[in-house]
Amino acid sequence: MPKATAAEEEEFRAEVEERLINEEYKIWKKNTPFLYDLVITHALEWPSLTVQWLPDRAEPAGKDHSVQKMVLGTHTSDNEPNYLMLAQVQLPLDDAEADARHYDDDHAEIGGFGAASGKFGACGLVNHADGVDCTIEFLEVV
Known part of the structure; x- marks a missing residue:
């Protein structure tokens, strides 16, 4: 199996980080009613x-x-x-x-x-x- 290039590894890390950020955002948004009186996102x-x-x-x-x-x-x-x-x-x-x-x-x-x-x-x-x-x-x- 060929080894991934540095660029491919960086792209993979970026994808994983983006997914993690998106998941954390979803968790935060679901909990906003307990943290704030009102949240409007745009x-x-x-x-x-x-x-x-x-x-x-x-x-x-x-x-x-x-x-x-x-x-x-x-x-x-x-x-x-x-x-x-x-x-x-x-x-x-x-x-x-x-x-x-x-x-x-x-x-x-x-x-x-x-x-x-x-x-x-x-x-x-x-x-x-x-x-x-x-x-x-x-x-x-x-």
């Missing part, structure tokens, strides 16, 4: 090292959530431009009802708010010369 193309909540908040009539805006700063590779992302997120109101006894295996969610669609959405992008990894105070006027 996959981004690039990691964000900076998140700033904006002061405005809207409560749509007849809804059990508020809509709040935030700014995220990307941390891309050197080959891609960085940007600031203006986003809005739906957060349940204090009196919103969620049944913590209900666990949805298909979506790995518990309670009632997780089933809502469109909890997080990007509203706009602003190009930024460097990686955005500091507080974004000047955007409070947006």
Whole structure:
């Protein structure tokens, strides 16, 4: 049986590590109801090292959530431009009802708010010369 090359061994290690990370994420997500009051996850193309909540908040009539805006700063590779992302997120109101006894295996969610669609959405992008990894105070006027 031929011996694996260094590149093949590295690829195998990377696959094993990725599977382990994915499995640990699934375990963490299943336990979030016991750790946090609310968790909303959303996959981004690039990691964000900076998140700033904006002061405005809207409560749509007849809804059990508020809509709040935030700014995220990307941390891309050197080959891609960085940007600031203006986003809005739906957060349940204090009196919103969620049944913590209900666990949805298909979506790995518990309670009632997780089933809502469109909890997080990007509203706009602003190009930024460097990686955005500091507080974004000047955007409070947006």
